[in-house]
Every structure is written in structure tokens, then in C-alpha cells.
Amino acid sequence: MATASKQATVTNETGIHARPATALVQKASQFNCEVFIEKGEKKVNLKSIMGVMALAVRKGETITVSAEGEGAEKAVEELVAFIEGGLHD
Amino acid sequence: MTKLSVQKRGIAASPGIAIGKAFVLRDELPAINRVSISAEQVETELGRLCLGLDKTGEQLRKLRESTAAKMGEEQAKIFDAHLLLLQDPELIGGFEGQIKDSHQNAESAVQDTTEGFAAIFASLDDEYMRERASDIRDIGSRLIKNIAGVNTVSLAEIEEEVVVLAHDLTPSDTAQLNSYVLGFAAEIGGRTSHSAIMARSLDLPAVVGGGTILEVVAEGDLVIVDGFTGDLIINPNDETLRAYTERRDAYLQERETLRQLISAESNTQDGVHIELAANIGTPKDAVKAMENGADAIGLYRTEFLYMDRTEMPTEEEQFEAYRAVAQTMKGRPVIIRTLDIGGDKELPYLQLPHEANPFLGYRAIRLCLDQTDLFKRQLRAILRASAFGELLIMFPMISNLQELRAAKALLHEARQELSDANIAFDSELKVGMMVEIPSAAILADVFAKEVDFFSIGTNDLVQYTLAVDRMNEKIAPLYQPFHPAILRLIKSVADAAKNNGIFAGMCGEMAGDPVAMPLLVGLGLTELSMSAPSILPARKALQQINYAEAKVWAEEALTLATAEEVREFVLSKLGQLTQ
Incomplete structure (x- = not known):
């Protein structure tokens, strides 16, 4: 099974929180593969708004985006770009 | 039967006062059938x-x-x-x-x-x-x-004027509120909860976080929601009811009067026009300025574009922001102040050294004249945006003429570069300066020959003239905008402007103070820039001022000895007006 992972640094002011979290989960849900983000010891399903919000990622923190399944590499690339681009915030 | 009067104090979530019959939202779940299944x-x-x-x-x-x-x-x-x-x-x-x-x-x-x-x-x-x-x-x-398969209780079915009381108003609840709802109070929530945000956007008086409400209220009880203080009163006595009714009516009337002023002219009683402008920091603020009837933007603080980020904004990013403001203002003047950074505002990516006296140090125009690449990038962005509206450019912290000339020379270079590249800009773009350092105010007659306008920045002018750090609470009483020395400096600036056919305005806190207004107008300032919510009250105050009279007051105020005397003098004059 295809897998991919890459680090991303969160640039937007509020971190992955509130509206940016919604935007990120919506984006992640467009991919068919399984996607995750990881901060420290915690790893959550990136298609789960609750998981993502509970991770409470703040500005400047580095997280790991990973994916498993069809199109994993593309999903990781696009999601990392989306996060580093400020999550449309 | 007299019902027991109960008063609760919650969090003021949305301003206004609502008085009406209680609609109690007991949105309880149907008893859940707990069944173990096979x-x-x-x-x-x-x-x-x-x-x-x-x-x-x-x-x-x-x-x-x-x-x-x-x-x-x-x-x-x-x-x-x-x-x-x-x-x-x-x-x-x-x-x-x-x-x-x-x-x-x-x-x-x-x-x-x-x-x-x-x-x-x-x-x-x-x-x-x-x-x-x-x-x-x-x-x-x-x-x-x-x-x-249980029907959801519907707020949408309310058909008489009520005040809604609930444990919490969920987003689905607030979406159903119709125009019969006068206001609401909730047991839980804070200023940033959905219920509070929705109340403000619906313009409904609201109190949240009121504690136990549903236990003490009955359907149909008379209730008062005070969205200013966070008070909730259930079954008020006659006296309280009367007082609140009066306050509500006065508030509604005041709001209506102000609302009617949105498109009114900013003129004194005797027809002298004073430009009432807004101070803004972002393109979003410009929208608010328009909603509050601003005649212009008197101060666009561009440093917000540079703050809270890890690198310098590009020319393109700045251009987009300036153009957005120009377009939002639909041809009304927009005074853009070039970067005023340093002092209390730091930029991590510039790595400014720590200074013992940052307010007297490497900041604003001093920094820009030193880091000319940074400065010219901003000047080009402003020039390019000037093709899309009525922009004016203003330099901060000018203390001597060489600085002004150097800044103008760089602006000239930027114009030349754009001309050479065939990029459009307003060739008539007006150039002005902040007057916030006493030397500039004293030499205003000299500066006036080389700029198109002045804008007095009172926050710094007061601090520099009186040697009072405005952040230092210990000496707060010494921070006196009404100090006669400040008035004389303002006069020097206004006179110099008048004698040289340019305009002088003000963009500090003082500009939005209704007590200061007759003096500022009387001294000859023709533009006052303030926070957006201050504009309509200022317009109302302006309409009550008689320019001829204000001139006489200003002359007299200049002869007084202390800030206190000046303030009391204006207050007594204003008091006579309203009597």
C-alpha cells in the first residue's frame, strides 16, 4: 500500500483551530486515502474535525502529515502546501 | 398577585435593552429509551x-x-x-x-x-x-x-413579541429566531460563544452566562434583558420597569438619531465643513468606516501589514491591501501613513536591537530612510494603488526638514521607476507629514512650504511635549492633551497650514473627543480622524458647534494656564449650549 509522510509548519495566526480546522478537514475529506496528522505523541485522523481540534495545534508548531492508500503522496503534498499556505485564514 | 422580582447578573453579550414577556425554551430531550438489544x-x-x-x-x-x-x-x-x-x-x-x-x-x-x-x-x-x-x-x-422521530421545538413559530430565555441558544436555535424576538438571555455562554456572536450580528440585546434562569422564570413573566450591563431582571417592580423603559427608549432614540447622520454632511451649525475621518489598520476596517459614515480615512496604519508574520510583506501584497482600501472608500480620500515601526512595535524579522529609549530611537521614518529597499517597496505599492482611488501619502515622525526632503526624494525615485516601467499611478498624489514631534509643530511654517497637508498625531505629540510616557500608569495624570502648551502647538500648525493654503488635520485620540472638538475646530483644523464608532457621535457634536463661536472660545482657551482650566472652560461653554 502506498504511504507518504511529510512535515509541515503551521503559519496562520490562530493555528489549526476554529475555521482553519474546518477548512483543513474539508480538504482532507476530498482524498480517498486515509490521512493523519501527528503532533508529538498524538496522531489523529485528519478527516475527523474533533480529532483535529483536540490536537490544538498552534502557530509555529511543526506537525507530520501522513497518508496511506491510493494517492497518498499527492494527498500529503497538497495538504502540506495548504497548511503552510495559511489554511485560507 | 405580585410575583417575586428576581435579578441576575450575567455577561453583557450584545448591547441594547429588551423588555417583554418571557418565552422559555425548555428544549429537553425526550426521555431516552435505554434498551439493551440482541x-x-x-x-x-x-x-x-x-x-x-x-x-x-x-x-x-x-x-x-x-x-x-x-x-x-x-x-x-x-x-x-x-x-x-x-x-x-x-x-x-x-x-x-x-x-x-x-x-x-x-x-x-x-x-x-x-x-x-x-x-x-x-x-x-x-x-x-x-x-x-x-x-x-x-x-x-x-x-x-x-x-x-420527535419534533424539534420550534422558535420559528413564535408569533408575539417575546424575550427568549434558554439554557443555551444553540446555532440551530438562533437560526430560527424571527423578528418577534426582542432579545434573549442564556444560562451559559461567554462573549465569544455562538449565541453572543449571533446576537451581535442580529443586533439583539442579549445576556449570556446568567446562571440558573429557567428554574426561577415562568412562561409569560415580564423580563428585562440589559445587554449593556449583563443584568437580567425577572418580574421587575414598577419603578425598575419605568426606569428601564426610559433607558431603552432613550437608547433607541439616540441610535436612530445617529443612524440618520450616516449620510449627513459633517458641517458645523453655521455651515463650515470639517472632514470626519476614520483611523484604520486593515482593509476590513475600511468597510466598518464606510458603515459608520466616514468622510475619509485620515490614518491608515500600514504597520499591521508587517506585524505577526515571519517575513516582510511583498510589494504585491501591500499593493493589494492599499488598493482594497482605495476601492472600498469609493473615491473618498485615504491617507496612508508609511511604516511606523520601532518604539513599542517590533518586527522580529528586522532584528532591531534593543534600545534604552525606543520612543526616541530608531523607528518610523528614521528606520525607513536607513532601510531604503524596504521603504521604496512600500512607496511603489502605495503609488500603484493610487491609480484606484483618492490616496494621499503621509510620513511619520518627521523631526527636521532633511528627513522630509529625503523621504520625498525616495518617493520621487519610486515614481520615476514606475513611469519608466509604464505602470499607472496618480501623478497628483498629495504628500503630507505627521506632526507629532514638537520641533515639527514649532517649525510648521517652514514645513508647510514643502508638504500638501499636516496631520497632528496627538498621542505622540503630547508624550513628547510633556515628557510623559503614555504607557506609564504612575504618571497618567500628567498626560494632558488639554495642556495649554499642546493647544499652542496645534495653533502653530493650523496657522501655518492656513497661511500656506494647505490643510491641517488630527489623527490621535484627541480628535474623537467631543469636548476637544470645539477647540480643534476653533483653532482651525479641518479634518479629524478617529475610530469608526466615534464618527457618528462626533458628527452630532459637530452639528451643535458654531464655528464663529468656537473660534472665540479657542482664542480664550489659549490664554488659560492649566489643562484643568481649559477643560473646565470648554465644559462650561458646552453646558451653556445644552441648557
């Missing part, structure tokens, strides 16, 4: 869950639509978050797990799962996250009702 029933329960999820999704999409129509796209976004929650793999996995593994029926599976997640969110050390707990509960109770 292995054969698992499929049936999963099917019921699935139907409930579909129906809930459909309702949420409809609510999203009606909210977007009623309150705008921004408010409707909360339902996107709800829809996302409804599809959340963790949440759905939780529901299914309870049914499959714990053999619970669908309703109790939903309740236990949502309550579990809500409790986690509620315990987090972050107000925003705690508020999300109520979203999860909102979704859960909607889902349970849909699975059980």
Missing part, C-alpha cells in the same frame, strides 16, 4: 442511526441556507462545522461501536458518545474548545430526536 437487532439499530444521520444532515443543510440568507455567509459557516461533525469518522465510529459492541440502541449510543466527546471538549483549557462542547451536544440532541 445481536439480531444490531442491523436494525444501525439502520435507524443511518436514517437519523441522513435526516439531520438534510436539516442542517436547510438551516445553513436560511441562515446564509438571513444573517450572511459568515454566520452560516457554523453549520459547515456542524455538518463536518456529523460526518466525523471518530463520532460515527463511536455510535456504531456502542451499537455493535455494547449492544445499545441507537438513541442511547448517540447520547453516550456525544456526551463523552462533549465532556472532553468542555474540560479543555481553551474557551473556544469549551464552546465546541455545545456544538457536539447540539448535534447529538438533534440526532436523537430524529432517530426517535
Whole structure:
């Protein structure tokens, strides 16, 4: 099974929180593969708004985006770009 | 029978006063049938869950639509978050797990799962996250009702004027509020909870976080919601009711008077026009300025574009922001102040050395004249945006003529570069300076020959003239904008402007002070720039000023000895006016 992972640094002011979290989960849900983000010891399903919000990622923190399944590499690339681009915030 | 009067103090969530009969929203869940199911029933329960999820999704999409129509796209976004929650793999996995593994029926599976997640969110050390707990509960109770086939209580059916009292007003509740609702109070919530945000966007007086309300109120009780103080009064006595009715009417009348001034001319009683402008920091603020009837933008603080980031904004980014403001203002003048950084405002990526005296140090124009690449990038962006509206450019912290000339020379270079590249800009762009250093105020007659306008920055002018740090609370009483020395400096600037056919305005806190206004107008300032919400009250104050009279007052104020005397003098004159 295809897998991919890459680090991303969160640039937007509020971190992955509130509206940016919604935007990120919506984006992640467009991919068919399984996607995750990881901060420290915690790893959550990136298609789960609750998981993502509970991770409470703040500005400047580095997280790991990973994916498993069809199109994993593309999903990781696009999601990392989306996060580093400020999550449309 | 007299009913017991009860007073509660919550959090003032949205301004205004609502007085009316109580509509008590007891949105309790139907008693949940907790049933252990057999292995054969698992499929049936999963099917019921699935139907409930579909129906809930459909309702949420409809609510999203009606909210977007009623309150705008921004408010409707909360339902996107709800829809996302409804599809959340963790949440759905939780529901299914309870049914499959714990053999619970669908309703109790939903309740236990949502309550579990809500409790986690509620315990987090972050107000925003705690508020999300109520979203999860909102979704859960909607889902349970849909699975059980129970109708949701509808606020939409209210047909007489009421004040809504509830434990919490969920986003689905607020989306259903109609125009009969005068205001509301909720037992829980804070200033940033959905209920509070919605109340402000619906312009409804509201109190949240009021504590136990539902236990002490009965349907139809008379209630008062004071959205200024956070007070909630149930069954007020006659005297209280009368006082509140008066306050409500006065507030509504005042608001109506101010509203009518949005498109009114900013003229004195005797027809002298004074430009009432707004201070802004972002393109978004310009929209607010327009909503508050601003004649112009008197101060666009561009440093916000540079702050809270890790690198310098590009020319393109700056151009976009300046152009957005120019376009929002639809041809009204916009004074853009070039970067005023240093002092109390630092930029990490510039790595400015720590200074013992930052307010007297390497800041604003001093920094820009030293880092000319940075400065010229901004000048080019401003020039390019000047093709899209009426822009004026203003240099901060000018202390001597060489600085002004150097800044103008760089501006000239930037214009030349754009001309050479055939890029459009306003060739008539006016160039002005802030007067915030006493030397500039004293030499105003000299400066006036080389600029198109002055804008007095009182915050710094007062601090530099009186040698009083405005951040230092210990010496706060010494910070005196009405100090006669300040008045004389303002006069020097206004006179110099007048004698040289240019205009002089003001963009500090003092410009929005209705007590200062007759003096400023009387001294000869023709533009006053303030925070957007101050504009309409200022316009009202201006209309009561007689220019000829204000000139006489200003002359007399200049002869007084202390700030206190000046203030009292103006107050006594204003007092005579209103009598």
C-alpha cells in the first residue's frame, strides 16, 4: 500500500483551530486515502474535525502529515502546501 | 398577585435593552429509551442511526441556507462545522461501536458518545474548545430526536413579541429566531460563544452566562434583558420597569438619531465643513468606516501589514491591501501613513536591537530612510494603488526638514521607476507629514512650504511635549492633551497650514473627543480622524458647534494656564449650549 509522510509548519495566526480546522478537514475529506496528522505523541485522523481540534495545534508548531492508500503522496503534498499556505485564514 | 422580582447578573453579550414577556425554551430531550438489544437487532439499530444521520444532515443543510440568507455567509459557516461533525469518522465510529459492541440502541449510543466527546471538549483549557462542547451536544440532541422521530421545538413559530430565555441558544436555535424576538438571555455562554456572536450580528440585546434562569422564570413573566450591563431582571417592580423603559427608549432614540447622520454632511451649525475621518489598520476596517459614515480615512496604519508574520510583506501584497482600501472608500480620500515601526512595535524579522529609549530611537521614518529597499517597496505599492482611488501619502515622525526632503526624494525615485516601467499611478498624489514631534509643530511654517497637508498625531505629540510616557500608569495624570502648551502647538500648525493654503488635520485620540472638538475646530483644523464608532457621535457634536463661536472660545482657551482650566472652560461653554 502506498504511504507518504511529510512535515509541515503551521503559519496562520490562530493555528489549526476554529475555521482553519474546518477548512483543513474539508480538504482532507476530498482524498480517498486515509490521512493523519501527528503532533508529538498524538496522531489523529485528519478527516475527523474533533480529532483535529483536540490536537490544538498552534502557530509555529511543526506537525507530520501522513497518508496511506491510493494517492497518498499527492494527498500529503497538497495538504502540506495548504497548511503552510495559511489554511485560507 | 405580585410575583417575586428576581435579578441576575450575567455577561453583557450584545448591547441594547429588551423588555417583554418571557418565552422559555425548555428544549429537553425526550426521555431516552435505554434498551439493551440482541445481536439480531444490531442491523436494525444501525439502520435507524443511518436514517437519523441522513435526516439531520438534510436539516442542517436547510438551516445553513436560511441562515446564509438571513444573517450572511459568515454566520452560516457554523453549520459547515456542524455538518463536518456529523460526518466525523471518530463520532460515527463511536455510535456504531456502542451499537455493535455494547449492544445499545441507537438513541442511547448517540447520547453516550456525544456526551463523552462533549465532556472532553468542555474540560479543555481553551474557551473556544469549551464552546465546541455545545456544538457536539447540539448535534447529538438533534440526532436523537430524529432517530426517535420527535419534533424539534420550534422558535420559528413564535408569533408575539417575546424575550427568549434558554439554557443555551444553540446555532440551530438562533437560526430560527424571527423578528418577534426582542432579545434573549442564556444560562451559559461567554462573549465569544455562538449565541453572543449571533446576537451581535442580529443586533439583539442579549445576556449570556446568567446562571440558573429557567428554574426561577415562568412562561409569560415580564423580563428585562440589559445587554449593556449583563443584568437580567425577572418580574421587575414598577419603578425598575419605568426606569428601564426610559433607558431603552432613550437608547433607541439616540441610535436612530445617529443612524440618520450616516449620510449627513459633517458641517458645523453655521455651515463650515470639517472632514470626519476614520483611523484604520486593515482593509476590513475600511468597510466598518464606510458603515459608520466616514468622510475619509485620515490614518491608515500600514504597520499591521508587517506585524505577526515571519517575513516582510511583498510589494504585491501591500499593493493589494492599499488598493482594497482605495476601492472600498469609493473615491473618498485615504491617507496612508508609511511604516511606523520601532518604539513599542517590533518586527522580529528586522532584528532591531534593543534600545534604552525606543520612543526616541530608531523607528518610523528614521528606520525607513536607513532601510531604503524596504521603504521604496512600500512607496511603489502605495503609488500603484493610487491609480484606484483618492490616496494621499503621509510620513511619520518627521523631526527636521532633511528627513522630509529625503523621504520625498525616495518617493520621487519610486515614481520615476514606475513611469519608466509604464505602470499607472496618480501623478497628483498629495504628500503630507505627521506632526507629532514638537520641533515639527514649532517649525510648521517652514514645513508647510514643502508638504500638501499636516496631520497632528496627538498621542505622540503630547508624550513628547510633556515628557510623559503614555504607557506609564504612575504618571497618567500628567498626560494632558488639554495642556495649554499642546493647544499652542496645534495653533502653530493650523496657522501655518492656513497661511500656506494647505490643510491641517488630527489623527490621535484627541480628535474623537467631543469636548476637544470645539477647540480643534476653533483653532482651525479641518479634518479629524478617529475610530469608526466615534464618527457618528462626533458628527452630532459637530452639528451643535458654531464655528464663529468656537473660534472665540479657542482664542480664550489659549490664554488659560492649566489643562484643568481649559477643560473646565470648554465644559462650561458646552453646558451653556445644552441648557
